[in-house]
Amino acid sequence: MSRENHDVRQWAMSQNRRSFLSRTGTGLGAIALYSLLQQNQSPTASAGQAGVLKKLHYPQKVKRIVHLCMAGGPSHLETFDDKPKLREMHGQPMPESFTKGQQIAQLQGQELKCFAPQFPFRKFGQSGQSICDQFPKIGAVADELSIIRSMYTDQINHDPAHAVFNTGSSLAGRPSIGSWLLYGLGQETENLPGYVVLTSVGKGGQSQPIAARQWHSGFLPSQYQGVQFHASGAPVLYINRPDGVSLGQQKKLVDTVNGLNRQFNELVDDPEILTRIRQYEMAFRMQTSVPELMVLSAETKETFESYGTRGGDGTYASNCLLARRLLEQGVRFVQIYHRAWDHHGGIKRAIEITAKEVDQATGAFLQDLKQRGLLDETLVLFGGEFGRTPMAQGSGRDHHIKGYSMFMAGGGIRGGSSYGNTDELGYAAQENPVHVRDIHATLLQQFGIDHRKLTFKFQGLDFRLTGVEEARVLQEILV
Numbered sequence: 001m002s003r004e005n006h007d008v009r010q011w012a013m014s015q016n017r018r019s020f021l022s023r024t025g026t027g028l029g030a031i032a033l034y035s036l037l038q039q040n041q042s043p044t045a046s047a048g049q050a051g052v053l054k055k056l057h058y059p060q061k062v063k064r065i066v067h068l069c070m071a072g073g074p075s076h077l078e079t080f081d082d083k084p085k086l087r088e089m090h091g092q093p094m095p096e097s098f099t100k101g102q103q104i105a106q107l108q109g110q111e112l113k114c115f116a117p118q119f120p121f122r123k124f125g126q127s128g129q130s131i132c133d134q135f136p137k138i139g140a141v142a143d144e145l146s147i148i149r150s151m152y153t154d155q156i157n158h159d160p161a162h163a164v165f166n167t168g169s170s171l172a173g174r175p176s177i178g179s180w181l182l183y184g185l186g187q188e189t190e191n192l193p194g195y196v197v198l199t200s201v202g203k204g205g206q207s208q209p210i211a212a213r214q215w216h217s218g219f220l221p222s223q224y225q226g227v228q229f230h231a232s233g234a235p236v237l238y239i240n241r242p243d244g245v246s247l248g249q250q251k252k253l254v255d256t257v258n259g260l261n262r263q264f265n266e267l268v269d270d271p272e273i274l275t276r277i278r279q280y281e282m283a284f285r286m287q288t289s290v291p292e293l294m295v296l297s298a299e300t301k302e303t304f305e306s307y308g309t310r311g312g313d314g315t316y317a318s319n320c321l322l323a324r325r326l327l328e329q330g331v332r333f334v335q336i337y338h339r340a341w342d343h344h345g346g347i348k349r350a351i352e353i354t355a356k357e358v359d360q361a362t363g364a365f366l367q368d369l370k371q372r373g374l375l376d377e378t379l380v381l382f383g384g385e386f387g388r389t390p391m392a393q394g395s396g397r398d399h400h401i402k403g404y405s406m407f408m409a410g411g412g413i414r415g416g417s418s419y420g421n422t423d424e425l426g427y428a429a430q431e432n433p434v435h436v437r438d439i440h441a442t443l444l445q446q447f448g449i450d451h452r453k454l455t456f457k458f459q460g461l462d463f464r465l466t467g468v469e470e471a472r473v474l475q476e477i478l479v
């Protein structure tokens with residue numbers, strides 16, 4: 001062993017990288033870097049910006065995805081699934097044949113009465129898509145949408161239901177969709193994370209918390225986890241350099257830390273160290289790229305008016321505008337959570353408020369992507385973790401997993417189409433039921449990936465996003 005390597009070994013026995021950073025008074029600082037570099041215990045990792053797939057399984061239809069996550073469980077009966085029969089039966093007992101022996105959240109053991117859709121529905125676009133009249137801007141792009149009205153899922157509470165949608169499992173520690181995509185395909189940009197998460201809070205419903213595990217890399221290498229950007233103020237915590245520290249000084253610190261990491265890796269050959277080196281370098285580059293991303297002076301007055309925001313105000317509309325800018329910079333997966341849809345009571349007024357928060361910006365976002373030529377290579381997913389009951393919970397609706405709606409749009413999607421249906425009362429998916437894992441299989445195929453072949457060995461098993469259960473690609477909604 002060389003004297004140099006011997007010295008490094010002796011140093012490593014008495015120090016660790018985190019204590020080194022915490023004792024330095026300059027640079028990004030331990031807190032800043034650690035917030036971007038959570039620990040991961042995975043034994044293997046992939047090198048570089050490229051993904052593990054050297055050859056795609058199918059022709060690639062899209063390069064990016066935006067998940068507009070309506071957190072809280074939007075009611076399909078006040079968005080995309082009109083039920084005339086339920087209107088007729090408003091206030092009458094819910095037929096026991098629908099509910100006997102079924103899992104119901106807070107209505108278990110209570111008298112179940114039919115609760116009519118609270119708003120009229122209209123036909124939109126040349127395709128005549130049936131959409132609630134509270135969403136006219138989404139209706140204006142109806143011919144771009146494929147509305148799926150036969151969704152169902154496994155978990156009836158918010159956090160595990162989000163986990164199912166994000167990771168394919170309610171168990172903690174599984175990788176999220178975005179992490180699987182980066183693992184398979186890599187990322188296109190070196191100056192921004194390949195997977196960015198944005199959140200906003202609405203005023204029309206209970207705001208359920210969203211755990212960071214929903215965008216974690218799980219047992220995949222930590223370089224694939226999502227990075228949360230903040231909708232107002234500094235987009236990333238501690239992104240600015242400390243006062244009195246120059247760019248050159250900071251670069252010197254990062255280079256020094258990475259040099260020590262590389263020497264240590266020569267001794268222990270730990271792929272997670274290489275991941276950490278890349279993340280240090282990414283954090284340093286983000287100090288320039290992220291502030292530039294937030295400068296909105298190039299946006300036109302018409303763009304601001306179409307979205308309904310000036311940007312940087314923490315709203316869903318602001319996040320949609322930021323998402324478009326992230327896509328333009330090569331970010332592969334953008335996830336926007338709008339926490340506003342948990343409507344156990346007062347659903348009519350709540351939907352009026354929430355619809356105003358999301359309708360204009362969603363319609364503008366889709367039109368903006370199309371006008372800029374981005375929609376053909378972008379997959380847009382809009383929906384929540386579950387739906388709401390056709391039975392009343394006072395003036396609201398309870399959680400519901402048997403049937404709900406969402407839509408997809410963008411590259412390779414058959415616009416102006418509808419798929420599947422619930423029964424006449426909107427209780428359960430009846431025609432062409434679609435499980436969450438079917439959505440996963442479909443979006444992976446749009447990226448050119450066979451969901452059965454993108455795997456990662458962990459604890460002796462080959463894991464995949466769609467799990468061991470059967471999953472099918474929704475060929476009927478694809479062109």
